[in-house]
Amino acid sequence: MDGIEQWTAAQQRVIALVGGRPAEETEVRVPACPDWTVRDLFSHMVGLGTDVVAGDEPDDHNETWTQKQVAARADHDIATLVAEWEATAEPLREWMRANGTRPVGDVTIHEQDLRGALNEPGAQDTPALAALRETFVGRVEKELGDLPPIALVGESWQWVSSGSVDDAAVLVRASDFDLARAVMSRRSANQLRTWTERGDVEPYLDAFAVLGGLPDSDLTES
Incomplete structure (x- = not known):
């Protein structure tokens, strides 16, 4: 498996899944992550990439770290989050080439969490x-x-x-x-x-x- 290729494909699917949705749809709760809305979970996904590139990644991906990603983007709309994630994509791919493809796990799990919240099945056999x-x-x-x-x-x-x-x-x-x-x-x-x-x-x-x-x-x- 080419982990970087899989991460890139998942990122593109997630952007297609959440981009352009009405704000009310991005504020629904995510059953798999019930403390977060769709926008909150997407904020975490975006923030993870930004933090990893910046060298801020605890081994345990603890709740304080993930919640900080969400809180820092509390006033960001989906378009702003998409723009940040797209800007981070190539630096994160460079990081993965040097350090391994751990981020593919996060995007793979959370893509399905988002799909469950939005009733949009897909990517079940990647x-x-x-x-x-x-x-x-x-x-x-x-x-x-x-x-x-x-x-x-x-x-x-x-x-x-x-x-x-x-x-x-x-x-x-x-x-x-x-x-x-x-x-x-x-x-x-x-x-x-x-x-x-x-x-x-x-x-x-x-x-x-x-x-x-x-x-x-x-x-x-x-």
Whole structure:
């Protein structure tokens, strides 16, 4: 995967998604990030790029850092935010050439968060999303501890924490895309329970909360 190419494509999709929308649509809440509106989340996405280029990037991407990005742009409209992001794009690509493509993860996750808020599905099978699914399922695995094996089975992708799918104590079956969002803490405990075909997923739920608590309500981007 060319991470810079994937970041650029995602940036263009997000700009097409939010650019030119009426102000009232950009003030709707984002279910995956309920403290933020669409404009707030977009402000964070733009601010992340600006901060990274400036050398201001804590390892944990903590809430104080992300909220500062939003607060600094509280009076910016979408057009202003788009202009800042476009101006930052090439410097950020240069940074990624030298330092790695971590920013592709943020834009990939949050593109789908925005799509869920705006009811505009798309980009559900990109190379970036597939690569991020592998990264995050590894994080889930680290949180499982001594729990018996669990299998995640999609249409064409599957994963098992140990052994074979047939022998796993718990089997969760959903679409490839939903499983990708699940391992990124973007699906509720209720959704994971609904998709469980074998065993009891309850003891495993905390392992899916790698980006914070699981959402209180079911999430979808379709």
